[in-house]
Amino acid sequence: MAYWDQEKECMPREELEKIQLRRLKEIVFRVYAFVPAYKEKMDQAGIKPDDINKLEDIKNLPFTTKQDLRDNYPFGLFATPMSEVIRIHSSSGTTGKPTVVGYTRRDIEIWAELMARALSSAGATKRSVIQNSYGYGLFTGGLGVHYGAERLGASVIPSSGGNTKRQIMLMQDFGTTELTCTPSYALFMHEVMQEMGVKPADLKIKAGVFGAEPWSENMRREIENKLEIDAYDIYGLSEIIGPGVAIECNAKSGLHIAEDHFLAEIIDPISGQVLEDGNEGELVITTITKEALPLIRYRTRDLSSLNREECECGRTHARMGKVLGRSDDMVIIRGVNVFPSMVESVLLDIPGVEPYYLLVVDRKDNLDFLEVQVEISEKLFSDEVRKLEELGTLINKELESALGIGVKVRLVEPKSIERSEGKARRVIDKRKI
Amino acid sequence: MAKQISVFLENKAGRLSHVTRVLGEADINIRALSIADTSDFGILRIIVNDPEKAYTILKEAGFTVSETEVIAVQVPDSPGGLARVLEQMSEESLNIEYLYAFLGSSEDDALVIFKVEDFEKARSTFKEKGIKFLDEKLLYKL
Known part of the structure; x- marks a missing residue:
């Protein structure tokens, strides 16, 4: 079993929860002090930072939605001055004003760490040749994976999306061992391989880390059979940090959420009530270490479930079920x-x-x-x-x-x-x- | 025995003209054709002078294509000619999937393309009953 950071990934839950509570308190203090929109929301809800004394108290905090990000476009929810922000990403904004996210140097560091964890969980090492076919640019996929792969020490091919024939040529000539892209693009690559007469068996590719869109277990089987690789699901969203929020281990029974940085809840999307573990509902995430853009109880619109039982891989972090869909895709x-x-x-x-x-x-x-x-x-x-x-x-x-x-x-x-x-x-x- | 090329066509403007243009540009002559259609899609069935080339060209052009075995039966070009052949087939319980006419003739006979359920049985029945059918090499040259 290859861990990137065994101490953190396999930390006893009791210890993990202590860290979570300390970090949660800090982040609530910080947003209350530095982000006027959060102060206003919390005042309206009648809750003060001092009211957070145990992890369950999180349920009393107000939710944050995509609309809040839009209302405060572009930088209104940032908790640090712009001089501390070293990177800005943004959504495409196809359904309205784009949502803008910022990162301090430490945020970028943590992101790279989490992505290195994720890639390790999918079996990548410093000897890997990782072809990163997520789009580079404002989209967090490309650069997120890129920094993580470099942190891991792997050889990164920053091929970005598109020009599929060239992607396959790179795969052949550079001996790609891991592919990172959306699952639908992976299947399209296979189609182009067939047209080019390239057989997956002749390639060195062993695994793929696929995400940025919901995909079914059947799609996984399809990808694994066609490309003759192991396909791992990775979860993330730019508002939270980008890819690397959660990743499958080789048990492939749920994605481990990086719980030392994110608190996850499942709620009933209509009533907003927190649901017991195991129930399906909307995933809500609180970032507990983010500096530039901390988000409290962010409603992801992704439908999933939580499982805090011990995993056969040894990791103690909670697992979220494969995302069934987005409520906006629905x-x-x-x-x-x-x-x-x-x-x-x-x-x-x-x-x-x-x-x-x-x-x-x-x-x-x-x-x-x-x-x-x-x-x-x-x-x-x-x-x-x-x-x-x-x-x-x-x-x-x-x-x-x-x-x-x-x-x-x-x-x-x-x-x-x-x-x-x-x-x-x-x-x-x-x-x- | 002969090879028929079958092509899946979406019920969308310009699809048939696209297929025929692709074939024309590759210098392939269509000798017989029929279209089976539903409200959403159609199946174009053709007999051409060079089925292998036609298959490759259409595949390359991105169409869903298959090769199907059919029989080109020589039917007397006179009233009741087809009826007689069909009666003889029915007596032997030879099931026909579909049939269509060829755009040419062989000697004094009309040619009809048959897709049958059981080829071997059809072949032996035709021989037994004296129903003539055309060898594929001759057919493509017509």
Whole structure:
């Protein structure tokens, strides 16, 4: 078992909780003193920093949402002067004003440490050649992984996203041992490999660290079989720090949250009540060491669960379940919540179906319709209409029984669904346009 | 026996013209064609002068393609000609998946492309009943 920092990763929980409480108190003091928006929120909620005496008291603190970041655009929630901020990242802002995050030198250090932990957990070492195909730039994926891989001492190929043929050439020529990118891009790379006649068995790649979008267990199987690697899920979001908030170990049964830096809770997304471990709900994270942008009870919109039981890998940090979906990815169709990951899981259970699909939601005569477009693969194609229609009916039946709503399945030509070099677009909601 | 090329087509404007343009540019001549369609997609079935090349070219162009074994049956080009052949097939319980006409003829006969369930049985039945079918090499040259 390879740990990056065994002392911290395997710390007895009692000791860990002491550190967490000390850090939580500090951070609450700090935001109350330095961030007017937090002082206002806490005053409104009638809570003072002195009221935090045990870890459970966290539930009395107000939540922070993406909207708070937008309302204080760009730097209003920063707790340090700009002279201390050495890096700024930002979201793309496709759904409104971008959210802006800042890092002090120490924040960047901690981030690199956490990413080194994450890469080690996926089996990477200083002898690894890590091809980092997350986008470099304002997006935290590229630089986050990059600093961690350097901290680890591995050889980093900063290939960023895009130019897929060149990515595969680099993989061959530089002997890439670990690949980091979004899971959908990993599958697209495999497609291009096939076109180029490159066999995964001839490559040195052993593992991949995939994240930045929800992906199902079936997708993991698909990636592992096709690329002949171990696929690890990594979790993070720029508001909290970027990639490295949580990472799978080789038990692959949940992602260890770096609990010495982040406190995690699962809440009921509607009532806001904290749920017991094991229940599914919205993940809420408090950063307890961040300097530039500390966030108290940040609502991630990611749906997951928590497990604080001991893991076979020896790490004591709590595990979050694989993210099932984002509440903003979720589409509500006739009152039923539908996640792209549910559709993906159903499709990949049908032999021969490729994980390229698109959900199109539309409204006709005040009724919502879900169309699921599925690419027809060579394996599934038949020259007989009857057989293709049977396939369509089968997919339809499976989807309807899994989702609980009527679905129209449309078989489409291969490669007609847009391939992504970053986060895949899975839903087109025409109701909003 | 002959090779038919089958292509999956989404029900979208311009798809059929795209396939035919790709074939035309590769100097491939279409000798017979039929389209099976549903509301969402269609299957284009063609007999061409060079099936292997057509298969490769279409695959490279990104289409979903398959090769299917079919039989080009010579049917007397006179009233009742096809009916007689079909009756003989039905007597032997030979199931037909689909059939379509060829755009040319062989001697005095019309040509009809048959996709049957059981090839071997079809072949022996045709021989037994004296139903003529065309060798694929001759077919591609027509």
